[in-house]
Amino acid sequence: MVDAQLKEQFALFAKFGESKNDGSTITLKNADKWFKQAGVIAKKITTTDTGIAFNKFKGKTMNFDTFLKYLDELSSKxxxxxxxxxxxxxxxxxxxxxxKAVKSGGVDRLTDASQYTGAHRERFDAEGRGRGREGRDDIHENSGYVGNYKGKDTYDKTH
Structure with missing residues (x-):
């Protein structure tokens, strides 16, 4: 009963964060995540202990049967x-x-775009969202006219 449930959990944690994994093998990283979430890694068992035991099996991943042997290896602790x-x-x-994002007075004050001055103010819109390239660069028109020329596009094509 416990082994069937353990195998289901094994597949879930093997896939967690690994888009190419089908759940049949688990890495040391995911095994450690599982152990930490379960409270196995604490004072008795550390990540150093799990790493040493994992490396005794000579591979980057292990299947469920090897995982059970790995748990036996950790049974000394x-x-x-x-x-x-x-x-x-x-x-x-x-x-x-x-x-999680820190919400303290200093951080809020420093990240409040409405208080920015000078060139930095131009990088954000009224809601405080960044404008991207538009806020960083002066976008030039390549129309062939100087900046303040008033008679743009008035040239008669018949000349």
Missing amino acids: MAVEEIKEKLVDCGAPGTQGAT
């Missing part, structure tokens, strides 16, 4: 059944604890 329970109970892969 924590019981295998305890590891499997935590891995099954952690839920689907997600980005809990991902970096």
